[in-house]
Amino acid sequence: MLSDLSTDQKAFTKWTEKSEILKKVGFDISVSHLLEEKSTTTQINHGLDIADFFIQNKKLRLGNSEIYNKLKSKNPNLEKLLETFDLFIPYD
Numbered sequence: 751m752l753s754d755l756s757t758d759q760k761a762f763t764k765w766t767e768k769s770e771i772l773k774k775v776g777f778d779i780s781v782s783h784l785l786e787e788k789s790t791t792t793q794i795n796h797g798l799d800i801a802d803f804f805i806q807n808k809k810l811r812l813g814n815s816e817i818y819n820k821l822k823s824k825n826p827n828l829e830k831l832l833e834t835f836d837l838f839i840p841y842d
Contacts, residue, residue, distance in 0.1 A: 755786065
């Protein structure tokens with residue numbers, strides 16, 4: 751499990767405690783330090799979670815796509831359409 755980021759580590763502590771409770775009833779679960787290890791200070795200060803990283807990555811992929819930029823210049827509503835229906839344009 752990946753907790754969200756927080757400057758005081760409350761989220762990580764909370765999810766670690768919850769995982770211990772779940773282990774006692776038979777779940778095989780652990781809480782990962784991945785977000786804390788790979789995040790910048792700014793990301794931690796903003797309290798990002800794993801969904802934020804997926805969203806950022808999706809926007810980066812779209813923003814760097816030559817196809818996307820050409821289509822968007824022809825139809826400015828393209829970005830809203832893609833976000834509304836959770837669509838993506840493949841890499842060039």
